[in-house]
Amino acid sequence: MRILGIETSCDETGVAIYDDQKGLLANQLYSQAKLHSSYGGVVPELASRDHIRKTIPLIKKALKQSNSTSKDIDAIAYTAGPGLTGSLLVGATIGSSLAFSWNIPAIPINHMEGHLLSPILEKNNIKVPCIALLVSGGHTQLIHVMSIGQYKLLGESLDDAAGEAFDKIANLLGLDYPGGSALSLMAKHGRAKRFIFPRPMTDRPGLDFSFSGLKTFVANTIRNNNKDKQTLADIARAFEDALVDTLIIKCIRALKQTSAKNLIIAGGVSANNTLRMKMLKSITNFGGTLFYPKLEFCTDNGAMIALVGMLRFKYGTKHNIEITIKKYWSLEDLPPLIITS
Incomplete structure (x- = not known):
């Protein structure tokens, strides 16, 4: 089972593909740091425009890196919040549109749950x-x-x-x-x-x-x-x-x-x-015991979204094709997962 994850919550465009048996197969990331550096901080309009330019090319690169086609992808997970509204809309719209065209589920993911569970990307089961x-x-x-x-x-x-x-x-x-x-x-x-x-x-x-x-x-x-x-x-x-x-x-x-x-x-x-x-x-x-992710998974990335997408696809509630974003989204509001061995 393979999940394509899309991360566009702020100023990094991340796309990854995660396989439930083989782990992380592809991880593509583009940082907008240089774009925003002259302003001393993230400019939301510039961020969302850059996500529009970068997301589709990164999806193509991730598919190629993982030797996958659209037929190999079982669901698309995208960051639905929290984050910048315009940036979230880019990932949510592209993710949901692809899911509709590929006839697979689209799964809105909480960005903070992605960070929280990112140590699992190293096959390091948190306690x-x-x-x-x-x-x-x-x-x-x-x-x-x-x-x-x-x-x-x-x-x-x-x-x-x-x-x-x-x-x-x-x-x-x-x-x-x-x-x-x-x-x-x-x-x-x-x-x-x-x-x-x-x-x-x-x-x-x-x-x-x-x-x-x-x-x-x-x-x-x-x-x-x-x-x-x-x-x-x-x-x-x-x-x-x-x-x-x-x-x-x-x-x-x-x-x-x-x-x-x-x-x-x-x-x-x-x-x-x-x-x-x-x-x-x-x-x-x-x-x-202290758990933390690799340095490459500390900043915003598509790998953590694909991972949580896999967990929520396998053990959570199923989702329809509706485009969902939540600028503010507490972890406490997430539905629980019933994880079976």
Whole structure:
């Protein structure tokens, strides 16, 4: 059984083909980072227009890469939300139209469930129940994963997501968009503890996040200090340490609160090496297991959509050809999966 997955929620166009016996057969990805870099962030209209240009060619490449034809595809999964409305419409319309013409089901997929389950792409069966930390440019969420397909939101960012905070501070440090990875490279040359930034909302109960105050604190520090190369690296190091420590503190708190032992980290920010290393040490000391995807599956991609499409096609409710998008779509609203061996 083969599923074609289409991802167009923001500024990456992803197409993949997943086989339930052979695994991932094709994974095509195009990033719009260069297109949006001069604007310092994603321009929704430009993003949707670029998806229109790139989606069909990537589908053709994925079919060729996997030695598949339309007759080999059993269903088409597409990202239906959350995301940018115009971008979502591109993937949803193309996916549903192809499904109609090929006489197969079209399956709307929650983008965040794709990230949450992306570690499975490595044949690494996650252990449930567990906690999932979803960290990206648009989301920072703590999810209680009671079973695959059954989720409860424990906490989320009240303002900027972690990825947004990375990009905004990177901009203040003079780095190009998207700046998260560039900031991390700069932080490697920073000296620890020259600057100490707050770990927001860790001194009070709860599992929500807020990074706007940290962002302001860092901005004031940049403004009030010399902007030589070493000082900027020291500030980058202090910011990264503060944000990573905040995420870890909240994850450990969530594990204790739910009596879970295992943790998933996924989303674009989960590619951050400092986060991975510090989180691994913390979870190991806690007596649990940490799961995360390969770096290539951390950012938005069609592989995770094809994977979840396979699960929802085999074990979920069947879908008709209606085009579905949801700009805002909570994981808690998803129908449960009845997975049989």
